[in-house]
Amino acid sequence: MAEGIVHNKDAFLNRIASKLGRERTEAVVLPKWKHQPQWEVFKNDGADDLLGTFRKSSMAKSALVIQTERANLAATVKEAIEKYGGGLVVTTKDRRFAEYGLESLLADSKTHVWDAGLGKRNIEIAKQANIGVIFSDISLAESGTIVQFNDKDIARSVSLLPVTYIAIVPQSTLVPRMTQATQMVHQAAAEGKDISTCINFISGPSNSADIEMDIVIGVHGPVEAVHIVVADK
Amino acid sequence: MPMKIGEKPFFGRVDDALEKTFMRTAMASAQDRLRGRKLDATVRDEQIGDWEEWRSAGEEIRRHTLENLDYYLNQLSENFSRKGGHVYFADTAEDATRYIQEVAKKKNAKKVTKAKSMVTEEIGLNEALEEIGCQVFETDLAEYILQIDDHDRPSHIVVPSLHKNKEQIRDTFRDKAGYTGTEEPRELTAFARSQLREVFLEADIGITGCNFAVAESGTISLVTNEGNANMVTTYPDTQISVMGMERLVPTWEELDVMVNLLSRSAVGQKITTYVTNLTPQLEENSVDAPKEFHLVILDAGRSNALGTEFQSALHCIRCAACVNVCPVYRHIGGHAYGSIYQGPIGAVLSPILGGYDEYGELPFASSLCAACSEACPVRIPLHEQLIRHRENYVAQKGKMSEKLAMKAFGIGASTPSLFQGAVKGLPAIMKPLVKDDGISSGPGPMKLWTAVREFPVPEKNNFRSWFKSHKQEGES
Numbered sequence: 001m002a003e004g005i006v007h008n009k010d011a012f013l014n015r016i017a018s019k020l021g022r023e024r025t026e027a028v029v030l031p032k033w034k035h036q037p038q039w040e041v042f043k044n045d046g047a048d049d050l051l052g053t054f055r056k057s058s059m060a061k062s063a064l065v066i067q068t069e070r071a072n073l074a075a076t077v078k079e080a081i082e083k084y085g086g087g088l089v090v091t092t093k094d095r096r097f098a099e100y101g102l103e104s105l106l107a108d109s110k111t112h113v114w115d116a117g118l119g120k121r122n123i124e125i126a127k128q129a130n131i132g133v134i135f136s137d138i139s140l141a142e143s144g145t146i147v148q149f150n151d152k153d154i155a156r157s158v159s160l161l162p163v164t165y166i167a168i169v170p171q172s173t174l175v176p177r178m179t180q181a182t183q184m185v186h187q188a189a190a191e192g193k194d195i196s197t198c199i200n201f202i203s204g205p206s207n208s209a210d211i212e213m214d215i216v217i218g219v220h221g222p223v224e225a226v227h228i229v230v231a232d233k
Numbered sequence: 234m235p236m237k238i239g240e241k242p243f244f245g246r247v248d249d250a251l252e253k254t255f256m257r258t259a260m261a262s263a264q265d266r267l268r269g270r271k272l273d274a275t276v277r278d279e280q281i282g283d284w285e286e287w288r289s290a291g292e293e294i295r296r297h298t299l300e301n302l303d304y305y306l307n308q309l310s311e312n313f314s315r316k317g318g319h320v321y322f323a324d325t326a327e328d329a330t331r332y333i334q335e336v337a338k339k340k341n342a343k344k345v346t347k348a349k350s351m352v353t354e355e356i357g358l359n360e361a362l363e364e365i366g367c368q369v370f371e372t373d374l375a376e377y378i379l380q381i382d383d384h385d386r387p388s389h390i391v392v393p394s395l396h397k398n399k400e401q402i403r404d405t406f407r408d409k410a411g412y413t414g415t416e417e418p419r420e421l422t423a424f425a426r427s428q429l430r431e432v433f434l435e436a437d438i439g440i441t442g443c444n445f446a447v448a449e450s451g452t453i454s455l456v457t458n459e460g461n462a463n464m465v466t467t468y469p470d471t472q473i474s475v476m477g478m479e480r481l482v483p484t485w486e487e488l489d490v491m492v493n494l495l496s497r498s499a500v501g502q503k504i505t506t507y508v509t510n511l512t513p514q515l516e517e518n519s520v521d522a523p524k525e526f527h528l529v530i531l532d533a534g535r536s537n538a539l540g541t542e543f544q545s546a547l548h549c550i551r552c553a554a555c556v557n558v559c560p561v562y563r564h565i566g567g568h569a570y571g572s573i574y575q576g577p578i579g580a581v582l583s584p585i586l587g588g589y590d591e592y593g594e595l596p597f598a599s600s601l602c603a604a605c606s607e608a609c610p611v612r613i614p615l616h617e618q619l620i621r622h623r624e625n626y627v628a629q630k631g632k633m634s635e636k637l638a639m640k641a642f643g644i645g646a647s648t649p650s651l652f653q654g655a656v657k658g659l660p661a662i663m664k665p666l667v668k669d670d671g672i673s674s675g676p677g678p679m680k681l682w683t684a685v686r687e688f689p690v691p692e693k694n695n696f697r698s699w700f701k702s703h704k705q706e707g708e709s
Contacts, residue, residue, distance in 0.1 A: 002317060002515070003314060003315060003317060003515070004313065004314035004315075004316075004317050004318045004319040004320065004513065004526075005314070005319050005320075006310055006314050006319070006320045006321075006322075007319075007320065007321045007322060007332070008321065008322040008323070008324070008328075009307070009310055009320070009322050011322075011324075012306075012322035012324065012478075012530075012532065013303040013306060013307055013322075014303075015324075015532075015536060016302050016303040016306070016478075016536060016539060017303045019536050019539035019540045020300070020302070020303070020539055020540050021540050024303050024304075024307075025301055025303060025304040026304075027304075028301045028304045028305070030297075030483055030484065031297060033290060033293055033294070034289070034293060035286050035287075035289040035290035035293055036290060037281065037282050037283065037286040037287050037290060038287075038290070038489060038490060038493070040282050041280060041281055041282065042280070057503065061506065116518065116519065116520055118520075119520055120520060122520050122521070123434065123468070123520065123521055127434070140504070142280065142503055142504075143502075143503040143504040145504055150519070150522075151519060152518045152519040152520070155519065155520065155521050156463065156467045156519075156521050156522065157467065157520075157521045160460065160463050160464070160467065177489075178489045178492065178493065178504065178508075179486075179489050181489075182485040182486055182488055182489040183485070183486060183489075185450070185485045186449070186484050186485035186486050189447075189449045189450040189484070189485065190449065190484075194316070194514070195450050195452070195512055196512070197511065197512055197513070197514040197517065197519065197522055198466075198467075198509065198510065198511055198512075198522065199452075199509075199510040199512075200463070200507070200508075200509055200510070201504065201507065201508035201509070201510075202506065202507060203504055203505070203506050203507075204506055205506070206458065206459050206460030206506060206507075207458050207459070207506060208374045208422060208458060208459045209392075209458075209500070210373070210374040210375040210378070210392055210394060211374070211378075211394075211399050211402060211418040211421055211422065212259075212263075212398060212399050212418060213262075213263055213266045213267070213392075214418045216418050216419050216422040218422070218423075218426070219374060219422055219425070219426060219458075219459040219460055219461070220372065220426055220429065220430075220433070220459050220460035220461040220463075220464050221459070221460020221463060221464075221506075221507070222460070
């Protein structure tokens with residue numbers, strides 16, 4: 001993408017300003033908000049409290065939660081893959097797989113590691129895959145949510161196309177709620193840093209209640225979800 | 234006009250709705266469930282503290298954003314375009330659809346997938362794209378159900394197919410798409426998944442609405458559950474997002490508060506399954522991301538509310554919490570409003586966007602019980618705005634016949650002989666209409682009353698004559 005084209009901006013914004021009864025505003029200082037209840041939620045909770053909340057919330061969102069130690073992570077992931085039917089596995093290209101001792105998973109003949117160099121072929125493989133394995137970048141206790149900062153290696157498809165996603169959740173990524181995650185992104189944006197093209201908050205398998213308000217798990221995204229929390233401190 | 238539903242006048246639509254007993258029962262039960270879930274996730278959820286504090290936070294953020302709308306839209310546009318996205322500021326629905334048609338033509342697009350979006354419904358985008366030969370696929374389950382049922386219209390902002398039960402959906406799937414399964418929601422949903430799977434991957438353009446845009450980073454945030462919005466924004470080479478011009482927040486920190494208010498108020502979830510935040514990228518080298526990203530920012534009547542008593546109607550985040558508590562919506566359902574925006578917010582918003590000629594009667598579809606204002610997560614004083622609309626409508630519409638009638642009443646009431654004559658003569662005038670001690674079919678202006686309840690028979694004895702004889706009795 002080259003820099004984008006903007007159409008009809010000034011006439012549009014001038015009309016808004018005139019309806020608001022003034023000239024266009026050149027600088028606005030964001031006020032200090034009087035009401036900020038978001039910072040109070042789980043304010044005094046320690047790591048164990050957050051883990052307990054994350055477990056409960058994940059289960060409420062129909063995601064299975066497994067807790068494990070770093071030394072057992074590879075075995076735990078392998079077991080989870082088998083439990084959910086095995087078959088073709090796709091993973092993101094993420095240095096953390098090696099850091100967490102998961103080389104054996106990557107080396108498995110039934111595992112495809114996302115490789116941008118292969119182009120659209122990756123999508124074909126992810127579509128056939130039974131299981132996608134990803135790492136959570138930030139994990140929200142309140143809602144059992146994993147956050148992914150997607151890019152060419154941390155591909156969006158891995159948590160989207162396979163029947164089941166398995167998210168590895170390093171316990172150090174746990175924060176109380178969305179507030180802490182959006183604050184991090186806000187700080188990056190305020191410092192002029194480029195933010196990820198897709199910042200994805202995912203909480204369990206896809207679902208819908210559009211037919212008579214009955215919740216059905218598994219619509220267009222994954223049908224099953226597993227959150228493996230690994231102690232990393 | 235695509236925002237409009239049906240051709241009948243308001244009372245005709247209400248009559249139609251009242252005749253549909255099933256629809257009314259379904260609406261009532263869905264409303265109860267949605268309302269219950271919302272209460273569980275808001276006032277009854279102790280984890281988040283005082284829900285009223287959250288509402289105040291939402292109100293404060295929305296007010297500031299709307300008061301500085303030109304500034305934040307400029308910031309959004311600059312950040313979005315700096316990263317390679319194209320921005321089109323559309324004054325009207327027609328401008329928006331024309332721009333999107335041009336993009337589709339340039340891309341030689343054949344297949345278009347869409348995530349749920351009320352704003353594209355408002356501008357009639359599907360028809361515009363079909364006009365130039367595109368095949369448009371609605372992918373949200375409720376929208377998919379409506380689309381394959383010969384483009385039925387939405388009856389609820391959040392769950393557009395709320396008026397259909399599972400048996401009706403099964404029959405539609407069978408008749409229109411060759412479905413052979415049962416009416417089980419799980420099976421019906423699996424059918425939609427299988428029908429759309431390949432379509433997602435083949436589409437040339439993906440179109441979404443926008444729950445919130447983030448000005449500081451040029452980001453479009455989508456709040457969804459089904460995974461379809463992710464499919465729509467991941468595989469097509471071109472993405473187009475359409476937003477009402479008021480749907481933005483200054484920074485990611487305000488996004489947090491607004492997503493929380495929306496998820497809990499709309500569907501009673503702490504957070505929806507997906508909150509997908511998309512920002513264009515100059516060097517897009519991902520295999521599974523759009524290569525071209527367009528943002529259409531729409532006015533289409535919204536600016537009518539700016540600087541007026543209705544400005545706070547633009548604070549709306551489309552959660553439908555007001556719809557889910559409205560006693561009038563409960564009885565007449567969504568289609569009777571004749572607008573894709575129903576319930577209290579629809580009755581406030583539709584006249585702003587489409588004018589009093591088309592939607593002036595909607596503000597009367599309210600008992601003014603104020604449950605809507607109490608439910609609103611950003612504290613829009615909906616019932617007060619309904620009253621303001623009524624005043625404006627009456628002032629603008631004051632019909633000749635009404636003026637004449639009031640004038641005649643004025644003359645009659647201020648002329649003792651005429652007044653006496655009218656009071657005495659009333660029982661005789663009404664006599665032919667009396668049946669079984671009541672009037673159940675009145676003429677002219679009485680008709681609306683007697684359509685739903687009996688009108689009492691005027692007493693033969695009037696107050697003045699009663700008082701006269703009572704006084705005489707007392708004196709004797």
